[in-house]
Structure formats: C-alpha cells, structure tokens
Amino acid sequence: MADGLRPAPFDVVEASRRVWVERWDDDAASGNAVFTAVLRAHQMLMQQVDAVMKRHDLTFTRYQVLAWLAAEPETARALSWISTVLRVPPATVTNIIDRLESDDMVRRVAHPTDARTTLAELTDLGREVAHDTTVDLNDEVYRPLALGDADRGQLIDLLGSLRANGGEFDVERSAELMDRLGAQRTV
Numbered sequence: 001m002a003d004g005l006r007p008a009p010f011d012v013v014e015a016s017r018r019v020w021v022e023r024w025d026d027d028a029a030s031g032n033a034v035f036t037a038v039l040r041a042h043q044m045l046m047q048q049v050d051a052v053m054k055r056h057d058l059t060f061t062r063y064q065v066l067a068w069l070a071a072e073p074e075t076a077r078a079l080s081w082i083s084t085v086l087r088v089p090p091a092t093v094t095n096i097i098d099r100l101e102s103d104d105m106v107r108r109v110a111h112p113t114d115a116r117t118t119l120a121e122l123t124d125l126g127r128e129v130a131h132d133t134t135v136d137l138n139d140e141v142y143r144p145l146a147l148g149d150a151d152r153g154q155l156i157d158l159l160g161s162l163r164a165n166g167g168e169f170d171v172e173r174s175a176e177l178m179d180r181l182g183a184q185r186t187v
Helices: 012-023 026-055 060-071 079-086 090-102 124-142 149-165 171-186
Strands: 106-110 118-122
Touching: 012 026, 026 060, 026 124, 060 079, 060 090, 060 106, 060 118, 060 124, 079 090, 079 118, 090 106, 118 124
Parallel strands: none
Antiparallel strands: 106 118
C-alpha cells in the first residue's frame, strides 16, 4: 500500500457493519458500511493522488484550480466561479490564487466589463504544470484504478445518486446547465 502499511488482516468495513448490526439496526449498519467504505476508498485514493501532488509541489485543490483553468486555456475564470466549481469558500480560493500567483502559475486579470470581478488565468508555467501533473495522475492513479469500466460506471452512478439525494447539486437544473456547457465547448 502507498501508506507503507500492510493490508489489514480482515475487511474493516465488513467488521464495522457486523458490529453495527448487533448493536443497532440493518439500515444504520448499511449506512455505516457505505460511509466507512467511501471514507476508506477516499483515504486510499488520496494517498496515491498526494504522492503525485507532492512531486509537483501542489495540493490537490491547487491542482484542481490549474486543471479547471487549463480546460479552457483561452479563458480567464472569475474567482467566484472557481469557488462554486470547487465548492470551497471564496477566502480559500483567494489564498489558493495567491499561492499559485506567487509561484508564477496563475495571474489575476481585470474583468473586461465588471470592475468588481477579478479573473484568474494560467501562465505558461501553470499550463505546463497542469499538463504534467495530469499526465502523472492519469498514468499512476486514474487509468490503473482497481475497477473495470462497468464497475466504474456503476460506482459513478451510485455516488451520483447519493450526492443528488443528499442535496449536493440542483438536480432540476443540472442536466440543462451541463448541456449548455457542452454547447459552449463546441462553438
């Protein structure tokens, strides 16, 4: 394992579920198992991602800013847009942009029509770091992910339902906005 620990001698998620069934009820036990499984998977994957981030002197959140800006290389993005997409507070985005700017990966630019809005755009170095980090993530984490295509799709769908039912995004507007984003990319 990436954390240097040997594999556990038993499935900790299943052990936790069994304890919960004995003490509580099936619904609580299965909810606990889902939570624990997602948490353990998150920890495992973040260890792999963090190893890549460390080599590029980034945090995952800083990388996400670079990656979103690189997705539309000719477009500067409002800091408020970055806050919404990453689901982090505006003050956190400001700190991330400050750090990326001090590392010459991002520059702040004025909005052409709204003096109250600050935009962020990639520098050439930021574009290069975003590309190189993405290549490493694809090669070391995303492609070798220990699930086949069908399992990946099923997991994405299940977690999408969990997120939608939990109120993480506006289900009513999501498909329309996603379609609009797709149309903008093809223009």
